Amino acid sequence: MADFASPTPSPLAFQRAAIAGVGLIGGSVALGLRERGLARRVIGYDASMDVLREAEALGVVDEVQAAPGEWLRECDLVVLAAPMGALGPLAHELAPFLSPDALVTDVGSVKAGIAAxxxxxxxxxxVPGHPMAGSERGGVTHARAALLENAVWVLTPTEYTSLTALSRARQLVEALGAAPVVMPPEAHDSLVATVSHLPYLVSLALTHLVARDERLSLLAAGGFRDLTRVASGDPRMSRDMVVENREALREALARFRRGLERLEADLERPGDLLAAAAEGKRTRDSLPVVRRSLLPPRHDLVVAMPDRPNQIGAVTQALGEAGVNIKDIEVLAIREEGGALRLGLETAADVARAAALLRGAGYEVRGRG
Known part of the structure; x- marks a missing residue:
């Protein structure tokens, strides 16, 4: 089992926290609770004994439970972290054993249904919740506390949510290093339909085009892979996510179709198409890399990478030795002649220092603070 140093207990510290569903997000929450001293004991509950054994062996949880029971009454924090299609059945399974004083939240990507x-x-x-964080690599093996850091974490209280519970949920989110944003469940579902669920369907449609013409796969380079990245998610979980939010998603699809029709018409109006392209560039360039919208901006440095071994390691080591803290790192392209890294740094001064250091080492860089 992994050996964690005993952290200083947080004033928020829960006595016993139950993570129901120890996958990527549930495991990351468990690790965040342990590493930040937010829970004195973290208990993993999952339908799969293999998952539970792995979570315990990795030190993600302190103990495991394979069935709901009286042990749940001692838990003052319960996090429902099952896949979207299993959240409802999980809630029904655990509800009879929950303490009335426990803070209960979930991490599902659609909120109206589970809230009701x-x-x-x-x-x-x-308190319904949705951390806007994830990875194409699922499972507890890839869980990490840092996955939740700097993430927007939406909380969607209902008319029955007490102010005390909402306040405790906000404190928990902040203590895990994320930024709480409060809105009604229906508003959340409408927004994620556009920024999360619609892109998934668009990715599917594009990958299907390639699947039906093998010549296209020969030309599908880094840009296409980046655009269709979300299609690599777990098919069943992704299916459940978009089906659960289908009404809001239909509205987003209708707006998207109208947008495509306008762009199609602009093919005959080059001036209008240029204006649309300029607006798209402004919007895309303004999106923060490290921190999601609603959080303070980061400062970016793009580094051209030659096609030589250990270039990413060389860049990160050089900046680390100079005391420049890299808050995020993103691979922008992988090609035979090299690629590019986008580094998310803390301040504009860090960008200037890093740029000077890397130029001195022979790298081509471009900063944006």
Missing amino acids: ELDALGVRGF
């Missing part, structure tokens, strides 16, 4: 379900079950300590 928990309200109907009478779980008054429930």
